[in-house]
Amino acid sequence: MNLDFPKSLDWAALVDLGIVYGIRIVGALAIFVFGKWIAKALTKVVRKAMEHAKVEATLVSFVGSFVYILLMVVVILAALNNLGVNTTSFVAVLGAAGLAVGLALQGTLSNVGAAVLLILFRPFKVGDFVEAGGTAGVVEEINMFSTIFKTGDNKIVIVPNSSVIGGNIVNYSAKQTRRVDWTFGIGYEDDLKMAKRTLEEIMKADERIHADPAPFVAVSELADSSVNFVCRAWVDTPDYWAVYFDTLEKVKLVFDEKGISIPYPQMDVHLDKEAA
Structure with missing residues:
Protein backbone atom coordinates (compact mmCIF):
# COMPACT_ATOMS: atom_id res chain seq x y z
CA MET A 1 0.00 0.00 0.00
CA LEU A 105 -48.20 20.85 25.59
CA GLN A 106 -51.27 22.62 24.25
CA GLY A 107 -53.30 22.08 27.42
CA THR A 108 -50.43 23.06 29.68
CA LEU A 109 -49.66 26.18 27.67
CA SER A 110 -53.32 27.20 27.84
CA ASN A 111 -53.01 27.10 31.64
CA VAL A 112 -49.91 29.28 31.45
CA GLY A 113 -51.73 31.76 29.22
CA ALA A 114 -54.67 31.77 31.63
CA ALA A 115 -52.27 32.43 34.52
CA VAL A 116 -50.91 35.47 32.70
CA LEU A 117 -54.47 36.78 32.21
CA LEU A 118 -55.33 36.16 35.87
CA ILE A 119 -52.22 38.01 37.02
CA LEU A 120 -52.65 40.89 34.57
CA PHE A 121 -56.37 41.56 35.10
CA ARG A 122 -56.41 40.39 38.76
CA PRO A 123 -60.08 39.35 39.17
CA PHE A 124 -58.97 38.08 42.59
CA LYS A 125 -55.85 37.85 44.73
CA VAL A 126 -54.45 35.48 47.32
CA GLY A 127 -56.66 35.56 50.42
CA ASP A 128 -59.94 36.35 48.62
CA PHE A 129 -62.97 34.10 48.96
CA VAL A 130 -63.83 33.21 45.38
CA GLU A 131 -66.22 30.96 43.49
CA ALA A 132 -64.63 29.83 40.22
CA GLY A 133 -63.88 26.70 38.23
CA GLY A 134 -66.66 24.74 39.91
CA THR A 135 -65.40 25.29 43.45
CA ALA A 136 -65.57 27.94 46.17
CA GLY A 137 -62.95 28.77 48.76
CA VAL A 138 -60.13 31.05 49.86
CA VAL A 139 -57.40 31.49 47.24
CA GLU A 140 -54.21 30.00 48.67
CA GLU A 141 -51.91 30.28 45.66
CA ILE A 142 -51.86 31.28 41.99
CA ASN A 143 -49.10 29.54 40.05
CA MET A 144 -48.41 29.23 36.34
CA PHE A 145 -50.55 26.11 35.90
CA SER A 146 -53.28 26.12 38.55
CA THR A 147 -55.09 28.05 41.26
CA ILE A 148 -55.19 26.46 44.72
CA PHE A 149 -58.31 26.94 46.88
CA LYS A 150 -58.92 26.12 50.54
CA THR A 151 -62.58 25.28 51.12
CA GLY A 152 -64.62 26.04 54.22
CA ASP A 153 -64.08 22.51 55.57
CA ASN A 154 -60.28 22.89 55.15
CA LYS A 155 -59.86 20.90 51.95
CA ILE A 156 -57.38 21.90 49.26
CA VAL A 157 -58.79 22.03 45.73
CA ILE A 158 -56.40 22.51 42.78
CA VAL A 159 -58.15 23.95 39.71
CA PRO A 160 -56.43 24.40 36.31
CA ASN A 161 -56.13 28.06 35.39
CA SER A 162 -57.89 27.48 32.07
CA SER A 163 -60.97 26.26 33.98
CA VAL A 164 -60.86 29.31 36.24
CA ILE A 165 -60.57 31.86 33.45
CA GLY A 166 -63.01 29.98 31.20
CA GLY A 167 -66.07 30.44 33.43
CA ASN A 168 -67.78 32.94 35.71
CA ILE A 169 -65.72 34.24 38.63
CA VAL A 170 -67.54 35.42 41.76
CA ASN A 171 -65.29 37.32 44.16
CA TYR A 172 -66.99 37.67 47.55
CA SER A 173 -64.03 39.59 49.03
CA ALA A 174 -63.62 42.24 46.35
CA LYS A 175 -65.71 44.86 48.15
CA GLN A 176 -65.44 46.07 51.73
CA THR A 177 -69.16 45.66 52.41
CA ARG A 178 -71.80 43.09 51.52
CA ARG A 179 -75.59 42.96 51.79
CA VAL A 180 -77.15 40.25 53.93
CA ASP A 181 -80.61 39.04 52.87
CA TRP A 182 -83.12 37.13 55.00
CA THR A 183 -86.70 35.99 54.53
CA PHE A 184 -88.89 35.54 57.64
CA GLY A 185 -92.51 34.32 57.68
CA ILE A 186 -95.24 34.95 60.25
CA GLY A 187 -98.73 33.56 60.56
CA TYR A 188 -101.74 35.31 59.08
CA GLU A 189 -103.20 35.71 62.59
CA ASP A 190 -100.08 37.49 63.94
CA ASP A 191 -99.71 41.25 64.31
CA LEU A 192 -97.98 42.29 61.08
CA LYS A 193 -96.94 45.77 62.25
CA MET A 194 -95.49 44.44 65.50
CA ALA A 195 -93.52 41.78 63.59
CA LYS A 196 -92.12 44.39 61.20
CA ARG A 197 -91.19 46.69 64.08
CA THR A 198 -89.52 43.80 65.89
CA LEU A 199 -87.37 42.92 62.89
CA GLU A 200 -86.28 46.55 62.51
CA GLU A 201 -85.35 46.75 66.21
CA ILE A 202 -83.32 43.53 66.02
CA MET A 203 -81.22 44.81 63.13
CA LYS A 204 -80.78 48.30 64.58
CA ALA A 205 -79.53 46.78 67.84
CA ASP A 206 -76.69 44.93 66.09
CA GLU A 207 -73.65 47.24 65.97
CA ARG A 208 -72.16 45.27 63.08
CA ILE A 209 -75.05 46.28 60.80
CA HIS A 210 -74.47 49.62 59.08
CA ALA A 211 -76.85 52.50 59.71
CA ASP A 212 -76.17 53.86 56.23
CA PRO A 213 -77.61 52.38 54.08
CA ALA A 214 -80.31 51.74 56.65
CA PRO A 215 -81.66 48.20 57.14
CA PHE A 216 -84.67 47.43 54.99
CA VAL A 217 -87.75 45.47 56.10
CA ALA A 218 -90.87 44.98 53.96
CA VAL A 219 -93.63 42.48 53.26
CA SER A 220 -92.51 40.56 50.21
CA GLU A 221 -95.16 37.87 49.78
CA LEU A 222 -98.54 36.66 50.94
CA ALA A 223 -97.67 33.00 50.73
CA ASP A 224 -99.87 29.92 51.16
CA SER A 225 -99.06 29.45 54.84
CA SER A 226 -97.33 32.65 55.91
CA VAL A 227 -96.84 36.36 55.42
CA ASN A 228 -93.20 36.74 54.37
CA PHE A 229 -90.89 39.62 55.20
CA VAL A 230 -87.72 40.38 53.25
CA CYS A 231 -84.94 41.90 55.37
CA ARG A 232 -81.76 43.45 53.97
CA ALA A 233 -78.79 44.92 55.81
CA TRP A 234 -75.26 46.02 54.92
CA VAL A 235 -72.26 44.77 56.89
CA ASP A 236 -68.49 44.62 56.58
CA THR A 237 -67.50 41.68 54.38
CA PRO A 238 -65.69 39.76 57.18
CA ASP A 239 -68.85 39.99 59.36
CA TYR A 240 -71.21 38.56 56.73
CA TRP A 241 -71.72 35.01 58.01
CA ALA A 242 -71.57 35.93 61.71
CA VAL A 243 -74.34 38.51 61.27
CA TYR A 244 -76.37 36.14 59.09
CA PHE A 245 -76.44 33.28 61.61
CA ASP A 246 -76.72 35.49 64.73
CA THR A 247 -79.74 37.30 63.28
CA LEU A 248 -81.51 34.04 62.47
CA GLU A 249 -81.11 32.92 66.07
CA LYS A 250 -82.10 36.31 67.50
CA VAL A 251 -85.28 36.53 65.40
CA LYS A 252 -86.44 33.09 66.55
CA LEU A 253 -85.85 33.90 70.22
CA VAL A 254 -87.53 37.31 70.11
CA PHE A 255 -90.49 36.00 68.09
CA ASP A 256 -90.99 33.29 70.71
CA GLU A 257 -90.92 35.88 73.51
CA LYS A 258 -93.52 38.04 71.77
CA GLY A 259 -95.72 35.17 70.70
CA ILE A 260 -95.13 35.71 66.98
CA SER A 261 -95.44 32.42 65.17
CA ILE A 262 -93.17 31.19 62.38
CA PRO A 263 -95.53 28.85 60.52
CA TYR A 264 -94.49 25.78 58.63
CA PRO A 265 -96.20 24.66 55.40
CA GLN A 266 -99.62 23.20 56.14
CA MET A 267 -102.83 22.32 54.40
CA ASP A 268 -106.38 22.36 55.75
CA VAL A 269 -108.57 19.50 54.50
CA HIS A 270 -112.36 19.82 54.86
CA LEU A 271 -114.49 16.64 54.60
CA ASP A 272 -118.19 16.88 53.72
CA LYS A 273 -120.19 14.06 55.28
CA GLU A 274 -123.31 13.27 53.29
CA ALA A 275 -126.42 12.72 55.40
CA ALA A 276 -127.91 9.25 55.29
Whole structure:
Protein backbone atom coordinates (compact mmCIF):
# COMPACT_ATOMS: atom_id res chain seq x y z
CA MET A 1 0.00 0.00 0.00
CA ASN A 2 1.46 3.33 -1.00
CA LEU A 3 0.53 6.49 0.90
CA ASP A 4 1.36 9.74 -0.83
CA PHE A 5 2.18 12.58 1.61
CA PRO A 6 2.95 16.06 0.49
CA LYS A 7 6.64 16.55 0.45
CA SER A 8 6.30 20.05 1.86
CA LEU A 9 3.57 21.80 3.86
CA ASP A 10 2.52 25.36 3.15
CA TRP A 11 3.11 26.56 6.71
CA ALA A 12 2.28 30.15 5.83
CA ALA A 13 -1.21 29.13 4.64
CA LEU A 14 -1.76 27.11 7.82
CA VAL A 15 -0.71 30.02 9.96
CA ASP A 16 -3.03 32.36 8.06
CA LEU A 17 -5.88 29.86 8.42
CA GLY A 18 -5.20 29.49 12.13
CA ILE A 19 -5.18 33.23 12.60
CA VAL A 20 -8.50 33.62 10.75
CA TYR A 21 -10.26 30.89 12.74
CA GLY A 22 -8.60 31.99 15.95
CA ILE A 23 -9.99 35.46 15.47
CA ARG A 24 -13.42 33.98 14.75
CA ILE A 25 -13.31 31.81 17.88
CA VAL A 26 -12.20 34.72 20.03
CA GLY A 27 -14.93 36.88 18.47
CA ALA A 28 -17.55 34.19 19.10
CA LEU A 29 -16.47 33.88 22.74
CA ALA A 30 -16.53 37.64 23.11
CA ILE A 31 -20.03 37.79 21.61
CA PHE A 32 -21.22 35.05 23.95
CA VAL A 33 -19.71 36.58 27.11
CA PHE A 34 -20.78 40.15 26.30
CA GLY A 35 -24.17 39.00 25.05
CA LYS A 36 -24.78 37.01 28.22
CA TRP A 37 -23.95 40.07 30.29
CA ILE A 38 -26.33 42.18 28.19
CA ALA A 39 -29.08 39.53 28.54
CA LYS A 40 -28.74 39.51 32.35
CA ALA A 41 -28.75 43.32 32.46
CA LEU A 42 -31.84 43.63 30.26
CA THR A 43 -33.65 40.91 32.23
CA LYS A 44 -32.85 42.76 35.46
CA VAL A 45 -34.23 45.99 33.98
CA VAL A 46 -37.44 44.22 32.91
CA ARG A 47 -37.87 42.66 36.37
CA LYS A 48 -37.34 45.99 38.16
CA ALA A 49 -39.78 47.76 35.84
CA MET A 50 -42.46 45.14 36.51
CA GLU A 51 -41.83 45.20 40.26
CA HIS A 52 -42.04 49.00 40.21
CA ALA A 53 -45.40 48.66 38.44
CA LYS A 54 -46.48 46.28 41.26
CA VAL A 55 -46.98 43.34 38.93
CA GLU A 56 -47.65 39.97 40.58
CA ALA A 57 -44.42 38.22 41.62
CA THR A 58 -45.38 35.08 39.68
CA LEU A 59 -45.66 37.01 36.43
CA VAL A 60 -42.39 38.87 37.13
CA SER A 61 -40.54 35.58 37.50
CA PHE A 62 -42.15 34.07 34.41
CA VAL A 63 -41.53 37.06 32.13
CA GLY A 64 -37.98 37.48 33.45
CA SER A 65 -37.10 33.86 32.69
CA PHE A 66 -38.72 34.04 29.25
CA VAL A 67 -36.87 37.25 28.30
CA TYR A 68 -33.52 35.82 29.45
CA ILE A 69 -33.96 32.57 27.51
CA LEU A 70 -35.02 34.44 24.37
CA LEU A 71 -32.02 36.79 24.55
CA MET A 72 -29.61 33.88 25.15
CA VAL A 73 -30.93 32.11 22.04
CA VAL A 74 -30.18 35.26 20.02
CA VAL A 75 -26.69 35.50 21.56
CA ILE A 76 -25.84 31.86 20.80
CA LEU A 77 -27.04 32.20 17.19
CA ALA A 78 -24.94 35.36 16.79
CA ALA A 79 -21.86 33.57 18.16
CA LEU A 80 -22.36 30.60 15.83
CA ASN A 81 -22.85 32.93 12.90
CA ASN A 82 -19.53 34.62 13.71
CA LEU A 83 -17.84 31.21 13.53
CA GLY A 84 -19.16 30.80 10.02
CA VAL A 85 -21.85 28.29 10.91
CA ASN A 86 -24.98 28.56 8.80
CA THR A 87 -27.62 29.41 11.45
CA THR A 88 -30.55 29.30 9.02
CA SER A 89 -30.89 25.55 9.55
CA PHE A 90 -30.71 26.02 13.35
CA VAL A 91 -33.54 28.55 13.22
CA ALA A 92 -35.63 26.15 11.15
CA VAL A 93 -34.94 23.30 13.59
CA LEU A 94 -35.78 25.50 16.60
CA GLY A 95 -39.01 26.60 14.92
CA ALA A 96 -40.03 23.01 14.20
CA ALA A 97 -39.12 21.93 17.72
CA GLY A 98 -41.08 24.83 19.19
CA LEU A 99 -44.12 23.93 17.12
CA ALA A 100 -43.92 20.27 18.18
CA VAL A 101 -43.54 21.17 21.86
CA GLY A 102 -46.40 23.66 21.58
CA LEU A 103 -48.74 21.04 20.10
CA ALA A 104 -47.71 18.44 22.69
CA LEU A 105 -48.20 20.85 25.59
CA GLN A 106 -51.27 22.62 24.25
CA GLY A 107 -53.30 22.08 27.42
CA THR A 108 -50.43 23.06 29.68
CA LEU A 109 -49.66 26.18 27.67
CA SER A 110 -53.32 27.20 27.84
CA ASN A 111 -53.01 27.10 31.64
CA VAL A 112 -49.91 29.28 31.45
CA GLY A 113 -51.73 31.76 29.22
CA ALA A 114 -54.67 31.77 31.63
CA ALA A 115 -52.27 32.43 34.52
CA VAL A 116 -50.91 35.47 32.70
CA LEU A 117 -54.47 36.78 32.21
CA LEU A 118 -55.33 36.16 35.87
CA ILE A 119 -52.22 38.01 37.02
CA LEU A 120 -52.65 40.89 34.57
CA PHE A 121 -56.37 41.56 35.10
CA ARG A 122 -56.41 40.39 38.76
CA PRO A 123 -60.08 39.35 39.17
CA PHE A 124 -58.97 38.08 42.59
CA LYS A 125 -55.85 37.85 44.73
CA VAL A 126 -54.45 35.48 47.32
CA GLY A 127 -56.66 35.56 50.42
CA ASP A 128 -59.94 36.35 48.62
CA PHE A 129 -62.97 34.10 48.96
CA VAL A 130 -63.83 33.21 45.38
CA GLU A 131 -66.22 30.96 43.49
CA ALA A 132 -64.63 29.83 40.22
CA GLY A 133 -63.88 26.70 38.23
CA GLY A 134 -66.66 24.74 39.91
CA THR A 135 -65.40 25.29 43.45
CA ALA A 136 -65.57 27.94 46.17
CA GLY A 137 -62.95 28.77 48.76
CA VAL A 138 -60.13 31.05 49.86
CA VAL A 139 -57.40 31.49 47.24
CA GLU A 140 -54.21 30.00 48.67
CA GLU A 141 -51.91 30.28 45.66
CA ILE A 142 -51.86 31.28 41.99
CA ASN A 143 -49.10 29.54 40.05
CA MET A 144 -48.41 29.23 36.34
CA PHE A 145 -50.55 26.11 35.90
CA SER A 146 -53.28 26.12 38.55
CA THR A 147 -55.09 28.05 41.26
CA ILE A 148 -55.19 26.46 44.72
CA PHE A 149 -58.31 26.94 46.88
CA LYS A 150 -58.92 26.12 50.54
CA THR A 151 -62.58 25.28 51.12
CA GLY A 152 -64.62 26.04 54.22
CA ASP A 153 -64.08 22.51 55.57
CA ASN A 154 -60.28 22.89 55.15
CA LYS A 155 -59.86 20.90 51.95
CA ILE A 156 -57.38 21.90 49.26
CA VAL A 157 -58.79 22.03 45.73
CA ILE A 158 -56.40 22.51 42.78
CA VAL A 159 -58.15 23.95 39.71
CA PRO A 160 -56.43 24.40 36.31
CA ASN A 161 -56.13 28.06 35.39
CA SER A 162 -57.89 27.48 32.07
CA SER A 163 -60.97 26.26 33.98
CA VAL A 164 -60.86 29.31 36.24
CA ILE A 165 -60.57 31.86 33.45
CA GLY A 166 -63.01 29.98 31.20
CA GLY A 167 -66.07 30.44 33.43
CA ASN A 168 -67.78 32.94 35.71
CA ILE A 169 -65.72 34.24 38.63
CA VAL A 170 -67.54 35.42 41.76
CA ASN A 171 -65.29 37.32 44.16
CA TYR A 172 -66.99 37.67 47.55
CA SER A 173 -64.03 39.59 49.03
CA ALA A 174 -63.62 42.24 46.35
CA LYS A 175 -65.71 44.86 48.15
CA GLN A 176 -65.44 46.07 51.73
CA THR A 177 -69.16 45.66 52.41
CA ARG A 178 -71.80 43.09 51.52
CA ARG A 179 -75.59 42.96 51.79
CA VAL A 180 -77.15 40.25 53.93
CA ASP A 181 -80.61 39.04 52.87
CA TRP A 182 -83.12 37.13 55.00
CA THR A 183 -86.70 35.99 54.53
CA PHE A 184 -88.89 35.54 57.64
CA GLY A 185 -92.51 34.32 57.68
CA ILE A 186 -95.24 34.95 60.25
CA GLY A 187 -98.73 33.56 60.56
CA TYR A 188 -101.74 35.31 59.08
CA GLU A 189 -103.20 35.71 62.59
CA ASP A 190 -100.08 37.49 63.94
CA ASP A 191 -99.71 41.25 64.31
CA LEU A 192 -97.98 42.29 61.08
CA LYS A 193 -96.94 45.77 62.25
CA MET A 194 -95.49 44.44 65.50
CA ALA A 195 -93.52 41.78 63.59
CA LYS A 196 -92.12 44.39 61.20
CA ARG A 197 -91.19 46.69 64.08
CA THR A 198 -89.52 43.80 65.89
CA LEU A 199 -87.37 42.92 62.89
CA GLU A 200 -86.28 46.55 62.51
CA GLU A 201 -85.35 46.75 66.21
CA ILE A 202 -83.32 43.53 66.02
CA MET A 203 -81.22 44.81 63.13
CA LYS A 204 -80.78 48.30 64.58
CA ALA A 205 -79.53 46.78 67.84
CA ASP A 206 -76.69 44.93 66.09
CA GLU A 207 -73.65 47.24 65.97
CA ARG A 208 -72.16 45.27 63.08
CA ILE A 209 -75.05 46.28 60.80
CA HIS A 210 -74.47 49.62 59.08
CA ALA A 211 -76.85 52.50 59.71
CA ASP A 212 -76.17 53.86 56.23
CA PRO A 213 -77.61 52.38 54.08
CA ALA A 214 -80.31 51.74 56.65
CA PRO A 215 -81.66 48.20 57.14
CA PHE A 216 -84.67 47.43 54.99
CA VAL A 217 -87.75 45.47 56.10
CA ALA A 218 -90.87 44.98 53.96
CA VAL A 219 -93.63 42.48 53.26
CA SER A 220 -92.51 40.56 50.21
CA GLU A 221 -95.16 37.87 49.78
CA LEU A 222 -98.54 36.66 50.94
CA ALA A 223 -97.67 33.00 50.73
CA ASP A 224 -99.87 29.92 51.16
CA SER A 225 -99.06 29.45 54.84
CA SER A 226 -97.33 32.65 55.91
CA VAL A 227 -96.84 36.36 55.42
CA ASN A 228 -93.20 36.74 54.37
CA PHE A 229 -90.89 39.62 55.20
CA VAL A 230 -87.72 40.38 53.25
CA CYS A 231 -84.94 41.90 55.37
CA ARG A 232 -81.76 43.45 53.97
CA ALA A 233 -78.79 44.92 55.81
CA TRP A 234 -75.26 46.02 54.92
CA VAL A 235 -72.26 44.77 56.89
CA ASP A 236 -68.49 44.62 56.58
CA THR A 237 -67.50 41.68 54.38
CA PRO A 238 -65.69 39.76 57.18
CA ASP A 239 -68.85 39.99 59.36
CA TYR A 240 -71.21 38.56 56.73
CA TRP A 241 -71.72 35.01 58.01
CA ALA A 242 -71.57 35.93 61.71
CA VAL A 243 -74.34 38.51 61.27
CA TYR A 244 -76.37 36.14 59.09
CA PHE A 245 -76.44 33.28 61.61
CA ASP A 246 -76.72 35.49 64.73
CA THR A 247 -79.74 37.30 63.28
CA LEU A 248 -81.51 34.04 62.47
CA GLU A 249 -81.11 32.92 66.07
CA LYS A 250 -82.10 36.31 67.50
CA VAL A 251 -85.28 36.53 65.40
CA LYS A 252 -86.44 33.09 66.55
CA LEU A 253 -85.85 33.90 70.22
CA VAL A 254 -87.53 37.31 70.11
CA PHE A 255 -90.49 36.00 68.09
CA ASP A 256 -90.99 33.29 70.71
CA GLU A 257 -90.92 35.88 73.51
CA LYS A 258 -93.52 38.04 71.77
CA GLY A 259 -95.72 35.17 70.70
CA ILE A 260 -95.13 35.71 66.98
CA SER A 261 -95.44 32.42 65.17
CA ILE A 262 -93.17 31.19 62.38
CA PRO A 263 -95.53 28.85 60.52
CA TYR A 264 -94.49 25.78 58.63
CA PRO A 265 -96.20 24.66 55.40
CA GLN A 266 -99.62 23.20 56.14
CA MET A 267 -102.83 22.32 54.40
CA ASP A 268 -106.38 22.36 55.75
CA VAL A 269 -108.57 19.50 54.50
CA HIS A 270 -112.36 19.82 54.86
CA LEU A 271 -114.49 16.64 54.60
CA ASP A 272 -118.19 16.88 53.72
CA LYS A 273 -120.19 14.06 55.28
CA GLU A 274 -123.31 13.27 53.29
CA ALA A 275 -126.42 12.72 55.40
CA ALA A 276 -127.91 9.25 55.29
